Amino acid sequence: MTPDRSIITRISATISRVENLTALYALLVVVVAVLGLVTLPFIAYHDDQLYPKMLNPASSLDPYDRGGVPFGTTPVKSQYPENSPYAGYVTTYLTPFSQWLADTTHHMGTTIVAHPGGIIDEILYNTRGFDTVVETSILFVAFAIASYLFRRDD
């Protein structure tokens, strides 16, 4: 720790420690986030959304209710309709038990994600199906890492 080190030497010494990189990155994130908060009033919400989201608190499927009649013709917005010729045929699908649960209780919306045969989301599975594949791959890789690390000491 000589006092006559140049500023570049000090910066270099600081970021050469792996432990400091996290703090440096966090500082960057904070700076950009503050800038984002400052410029947030100037960003306007675009009204013509490609993936509109309507909330209907009265529905028992509440956060996941996309509307539409199963096996009917429901208009589904998509960027390139010519790439998804079957969009709108099946918007949602509930198993008979799920349908009964949705009809009799108001709690279907809270269990729908963990419910087998719960819902088929047209947007996720048809127009943006590739996203679903990649998300599942990320989960698979994460599980592969976790299981390798867990079983390593055998």
Next chain:
Amino acid sequence: MFNLPTPHIGGPELFVLEFGDIVAYFSPYTALLFAFAVLFTVLVIVSRPERQVDIAFGGDAYYTKEVDPDLLRFQRFMAIACGLATLGAMVTGDVFNFTLFASMIGITNIGIVAAYRNRHVLNAAFQYGIVAMLATVPLFGGAAIILSSTGTLSMWELFGGAVAVPLIAKAFLVLGVMGEGMAPFYIAKAEITRAQGAPFILMVHVSSLLLFLRVMEIVISM
């Protein structure tokens, strides 16, 4: 039908691949990056790990380092997964899809690094893991701001001059990719390139480099 509205970077489209709303495109720029990623993925698949030798100075003694087959197999799997994620990130034509591939690259990089047993390597992997987890916030935040302020995620629309993407969304996107692609710093510091199983480490560098080149194209074109 499709006309990539970015004549100033990457040149004309060569080939498009439609996955519904996600339309991947090969321009000369992305095709080059794709070919590079393919080359390195093939190299990872066919390459064999280094058999390293430590020579003791001042004598004839030397130590051969052992290559753990389990570690080798796991790292090769992670490196190939990383290569496939890089392939996707290079050609995808959708911002959210790109962020997903970027976070997949991040998590496979963690897998490559975290497979070692050395304490200092695991320390570096832990630090990198924190950064990669933190980076998902600006990464997906940037995509969310783009969706809410322009109403679309398709690069085909965003690259046109008609839609204005907020600067902060681009900053978030770059920041997120910075965090996910930070692995080479930790690799260099922890000297993992000199640990056994070396060729698979190169995938970390290649994926980070390609990811940065790609996000630059996206941010400049938007």
